[in-house]
Amino acid sequence: MSLNKRRRTDSFEPITHASPKDYVLNDLDLSLLHTAYTQHTASQNLTVAVADILTEYRRFLVLKIHHNDLDIGLFSPSPFIDKAWQLHVLSTDAYWDMCEKIGMRISYDPLVRWEERQDMMKITRQCYQKLFGEAAREDIWAAWTQSANAVMNVDARVKTERVDGVAEVKVEPSEGESDPMDLIDLTEEEGGDAVPIKEEVVEPVAAIEWEEPNTAIEDPHFQRVQAWLQEQRHPREISNGMAIISGQNLQEGGPSAWRDSAPSALPYPAPPALAHPAHPMPYAPPRPAPAQIKLHITLENLPEKGPIVIDAHKTHLIRQLIELVAKRSKVEHKHLQLAKSNGVTPSFGSTLEAAGIRDGDKLVIRGNKHKKPVPKPASTPSDNRHKFELDKLVRAFQKALSAQRTYMTAIQQQDNRSVRGSLMGKDMEFTSLYNAMRQSDEAMRNYVRTNGLEGKAHVWFPRQFYPPRQSL
Structure with missing residues (x-):
């Protein structure tokens, strides 16, 4: 049975003697992981055998392979299984060898927001029962509670509160983003399984219903993706479902989030309308250009004669307009003054819009009456x-x-x-x-x-000196 196919981005070659699920369940060597797990929990009073925990860890990996959940992060492990997964990833050679043999890479991302982990655990247990035909073991698949977290000593922010005189520990894992990896082609082959696995097509995770009747799962991850698709309005947007893309591409946004060889969207039904405002778009829309206005300016007491027409923006300052005219007339802008046709002189630092200057207005720029504008000499x-x-x-x-x-x-x-x-x-x-x-x-x-610089050099010459002292 061929699962959802993705473009291969790694040089992995899947194993040929068994399907990836068979290999993980029966042939994957976890002896070193068993030793490491035992050493890390030596000071803790575990009530569950390490071998049983690793068996459930195998099943968790099979669950992610079966649903093609390689880097999306739909499923959440229990504290016991998360510890095994963490130790397995830390043994990079062993974990990489497993990824090579199954022909895919399963990303490890424990940094999931606390409010999402509970929903992910419910989804995981639902899919576990549907795939393996039995409910998950309560002693190993316990939720992230005080007892489970205290035993596993997971990396988290622990808050202690007292309720009726009893200390209650609340664990809130740190927020973060995973390092997404591309999904890879996966083809199942027929073969015997030590653990009975139903070979029929498993429904997508988002289509499974809760135990309560007529209540669909509202996965926050799907809602974020759907919100992003609605904002982008990309041609690849799916109206009756949503496409699964990596978190990295989701952050980058834009057309780069879609690959040319990206697969068709999984048949996930669209989630209900979002109860929260839409997420901000990954990129800022271009700002519209300022409105351009045309001004008719009459010049007085300036070398340049006759009216001129200047194209400006409403956001320009009065000072900028005067400097532009001064540059054209080759005079110092401090000798110029701008007045409206009604005689009102606007503030030197205000904008044209704030000064009430509109398109087509007639303005007057005149030179200083008390001092004749001096043209700027050309610099040599x-x-x-x-x-x-x-x-x-x-x-x-x-x-x-x-x-x-x-x-x-x-x-x-x-x-x-x-x-x-x-x-x-x-x-x-x-x-x-x-x-x-x-x-x-x-x-x-x-x-x-x-050097004949009497008219050019404005040198400060003191008018008075201290005379030679004759006596004190």
């Missing part, structure tokens, strides 16, 4: 060189001026006349500082005159 390599030289001269002047002022301040702060008298002999030092300052000032002025 020689101007840059002059600026560099002047910067050095200005820094030298400022350094000399600072030293002279520091010296004067130190003398003026002396209250003791004897100390001040001892400083009278330092007039030569003060004069030297003063001369250095005057020399740097003359160097700046000479450089400006020599």
Whole structure:
């Protein structure tokens, strides 16, 4: 009987002497796992034989193989079986050897949300009874309760609460996402089974009903997938069911979630309407472009004459509009002012929409009445060189001026006349500082005159110097 086929992504070759289920039930060597399980539970009082736990672990693997649940995570093991599964996965060579021989890879994902684990356990027990023809053993397939978790010491967040004087432990496994792996072709062959397995086609998990009449299973995993499909509205969306895709592709979203060779959707009925809001889409929709408006601007007191038409957006600032006009007119934008046709001057930092400017409005941009706009001179390599030289001269002047002022301040702060008298002999030092300052000032002025930079160089020249001190 051929189960749901998936594109093969690994170099596994399935065994030929028996079906994968027969191999797991009869031929899979779990002797090392038996030893490891016994050692890990040596300090715990197990009431169940390790051999029986491993037998149920084999059945759990068969259950996942039979329903093709390799990386979807529909079934949840009990605490005892989860411990066996965990130890088996930690023995990477042994677990990988099993995957190679059965021709598929069964992903281990214990990090399931606590509210989902209970539903998954119910689904698992339902399918177990339908496949093996008998109910699961209560002592091994016990739910995740205080006693089971205390015995297995699973990795979880444990909360202790007191109810009527008795400590009650609640286990909440950490949330997480599995590392999904592709499903692989699986073909069953006829063969004897040590454990009787019904060979008829097993109904999909989502189609099985609860023990209560007319109540379908509402699996949260299916609901998340269905919500994602509804949001994507991909051409491969199935109206009467849902496709099973890996969690990794579900996170990536978009058309990459579907492979060219992806199989048809399993015949799962669509779940009921979601009680919670739809999940956010895996990608953000593109933002619409801002509305464009056309402005008619009249220029006053500017080199450029006549009205101009500018295409702008409502989200542009008034400052950006003025800078655009200043660039076209080759003037400083700080000399410009914008006014509406009714004479109202909008705020410099507001947007066009906030200022009430609409498409087709007529605006006026005028130059400063008190200062004629000065066109910006074109920058040349020689101007840059002059600026560099002047910067050095200005820094030298400022350094000399600072030293002279520091010296004067130190003398003026002396209250003791004897100390001040001892400083009278330092007039030569003060004069030297003063001369250095005057020399740097003359160097700046000479450089400006020599290079004809009187109209270009705006150098700060101090108007007043400290005169040479004659006496204290």
